[in-house]
Amino acid sequence: MPDVTEAVLADLLAFLGDSPTPFHAVASAMSRLEAAGFRAIAETDDWSSLAPGRYAFPHGGSSLLAFVIPDGKRIAGFRIVGAHTDSPNLRLKPTPEYKKEGYAQLGVEVYGGALLNSWLDRDLSLAGRVFVAPEGAAPKTGRTNVEGRLVRFTRPMLRVAQLAIHLDRDVNDKGVILNKQEHLAPIFGLEREGAKTLATMLAEELGVTPERIVGSELMLYDVVTPTLGGRDGEMIFSARLDNLAMSHAAIRAVIDAAPAAGAGDVVPVAALFDHEEVGSETAYGAQSGFLPRALERIVLGRGGSREDYHRALAGSLCVSADMAHAVHPNYESRHESRHKPVLNGGPVVKINSQQRYATSGSTAALFRDLCARAEVPVQHYAHRTDLPCGSTIGPIASTLLGVRTVDVGNPMLSMHSIRELGGAKDPAMMTRVLTSFYGCPDPGGP
Numbered sequence: 001m002p003d004v005t006e007a008v009l010a011d012l013l014a015f016l017g018d019s020p021t022p023f024h025a026v027a028s029a030m031s032r033l034e035a036a037g038f039r040a041i042a043e044t045d046d047w048s049s050l051a052p053g054r055y056a057f058p059h060g061g062s063s064l065l066a067f068v069i070p071d072g073k074r075i076a077g078f079r080i081v082g083a084h085t086d087s088p089n090l091r092l093k094p095t096p097e098y099k100k101e102g103y104a105q106l107g108v109e110v111y112g113g114a115l116l117n118s119w120l121d122r123d124l125s126l127a128g129r130v131f132v133a134p135e136g137a138a139p140k141t142g143r144t145n146v147e148g149r150l151v152r153f154t155r156p157m158l159r160v161a162q163l164a165i166h167l168d169r170d171v172n173d174k175g176v177i178l179n180k181q182e183h184l185a186p187i188f189g190l191e192r193e194g195a196k197t198l199a200t201m202l203a204e205e206l207g208v209t210p211e212r213i214v215g216s217e218l219m220l221y222d223v224v225t226p227t228l229g230g231r232d233g234e235m236i237f238s239a240r241l242d243n244l245a246m247s248h249a250a251i252r253a254v255i256d257a258a259p260a261a262g263a264g265d266v267v268p269v270a271a272l273f274d275h276e277e278v279g280s281e282t283a284y285g286a287q288s289g290f291l292p293r294a295l296e297r298i299v300l301g302r303g304g305s306r307e308d309y310h311r312a313l314a315g316s317l318c319v320s321a322d323m324a325h326a327v328h329p330n331y332e333s334r335h336e337s338r339h340k341p342v343l344n345g346g347p348v349v350k351i352n353s354q355q356r357y358a359t360s361g362s363t364a365a366l367f368r369d370l371c372a373r374a375e376v377p378v379q380h381y382a383h384r385t386d387l388p389c390g391s392t393i394g395p396i397a398s399t400l401l402g403v404r405t406v407d408v409g410n411p412m413l414s415m416h417s418i419r420e421l422g423g424a425k426d427p428a429m430m431t432r433v434l435t436s437f438y439g440c441p442d443p444g445g446p
């Protein structure tokens, strides 16, 4: 039997590689959940008499909820692990194709707080979602049942080329300054008579006629696959560790916790949200009503009342899982002393008194206790008090639900770069702690 750490790591690398966009991440998560006996349901289904069991549904294609309903009638609370499916990147504008100076180029927009320089001189391709109208529908009679299909080109087709140093002599002293409008458009090829349009390429890729394509959401990604790195393979080199690594841990943990959950009275929930990197205020983000609505429907679907739902929320706990900053050896002064997480040092509890993280004294204590029980080391992060701190879905979800929340994450470097760096031992440790969190009884208290 393969070592658990190795198995989690191998599955994480596959998940990262299979998920160039949030749409692909949700599909990758759904396939793992369905393989583990989670039944796909829809929000439009009737939930009024939900049987005990494992369920999952995608919301809007880029968010997802998975949960386990225990055998007993009474639901005492929820154990929610929240993470996000989106990562900063470059996305195509609605009419992207144009020609300039003999090149074919694509217009892009920056999504989230990307480290723009990291997108230069990479072998990039396109992935996302394409909307396909049904066959035979006449354009002027109206179309129904437009279908969203995932698409992914795997060959390197695009390049955001950096200016040669001979034309930018100060670059190494003054830094790379990129104007988002002027300098980020990738080169798609050389201008040529009769060259395929992007729409034709999409149609060919999907095996449909170009007229059937009625829309698309396409993003750029680096074709280099995730890999183990470092002298002994002790690190992970990959895109999108923030925050697919925590999305993966949430999904693996809810799968691992499912067999024991049947006998309990709490509902383990894995909640993956889109749009964290742009503020979460969307129909698919952590601010959306879809999570509280689903939680309420679970209680009502087991014969509970609205009062029972409110009681269950009061007995609930949430872990907001999002990657954390490991100490950077070349910039150690950017870190707060005594709060410098190291790679492979275990989960990091994130604390900020301005509440940029949702952790409280009691939820931090609870998480430390869970780590001790799972025999996993725990680390702490606080931002330098003279630097503005980033945030997570933690404060948003905890505000919306009024549920006690702790912000945690695995340590990493190069956050928001196209190629990030994490520890190879941390994923299995976080998965183990989250699995035990799902079975954690209500500790009471503040």
Ligand SMILES: [Zn+2]
Binding pocket: 084, 242, 243, 276, 322, 323
């Ligand atoms: Zn994040």
